[in-house]
Amino acid sequence: MAKRQNSKYKIDRRLGENLWGRPKSPVNKREYGPGQHGQRRRKPSDFGTQLRAKQKLKQYYGDVGEKQFRRYYEEATRRRGDTGENLIELLERRLDAVVYRSKFVPTVFAARQFVNHGHVLVNGKRVTIPSYQVKDGDIVQVKQKSRELAIVLEAMSSSERDLPDYIEVDDREAKATFVRGPKLADVPYAVQMEPNLVIEYYSR
Known part of the structure; x- marks a missing residue:
């Protein structure tokens, strides 16, 4: 990791x-790019x-x-x-994006790996394709055995990110419902x- x-x-x-x-x-500490030329800014x-x-x-x-x-x-x-x-x-309909938005994992990179490793169910069936397109009303859930993983527990208890209103999350069941496709402003x-x-x- x-x-x-x-x-x-x-x-x-x-x-x-x-x-x-x-x-x-x-x-947060250095806003310029890496390397010796990182501080040069050209339009x-x-x-x-x-x-x-x-x-x-x-x-x-x-x-x-x-x-x-x-x-x-x-x-x-x-x-x-x-x-x-x-x-x-x-x-935003990508499965890994929905897993990330639902705060089941801390990063979108972790979400891709999490899906790849078979920890996620869509409407009760295991899906291992991060780019899978989630539809309105689909239920995305972390597998029962995977809910006790440290990465999941830490992410779900974190206050670092807010949940968007186009996804409804049940923390107790580690379950998210994709309500609707969002607009940019959402x-x-x-x-x-x-x-x-x-x-x-x-x-x-």
Whole structure:
């Protein structure tokens, strides 16, 4: 888990932002990037601004692969409504994102591993695919045997994050109901996300 922890903090340093709002992030002490040139700040181009917005969103959800992230963009453009809002909703419907939002684990990286290792049930059936798309009304639950794991107990008792209103959580049963797909304004990001710039990046 230490390797994941280090990579998470490297992401914060590289982007110069406390992406997940964690108190131990190195950005809380030094807001500039790593390396001897980290303190130099140049005004980014439009392309650079769009690329940075894409990197922030990809990294936030546990460094989603480029192919998969592009598929989310393509699906978002196919759907009716605002493409940026559609993109956010698709990302928030990921099973690992729902596990993270429900505070069953402390980080989105831990959520991916937690799902991979078979600790999570969706509507009573084990699902081991972190990118699984959760539907409205789906019940996501930590397996009975897994509820006593230290990582789960610590995360659920933590006051570090707030629960969003599009997920209802029963702490006693370690169970979450995905109520509805959220809009950008509903998602409790620790930093400003700009999905409209991500759409501009891909539609160049």
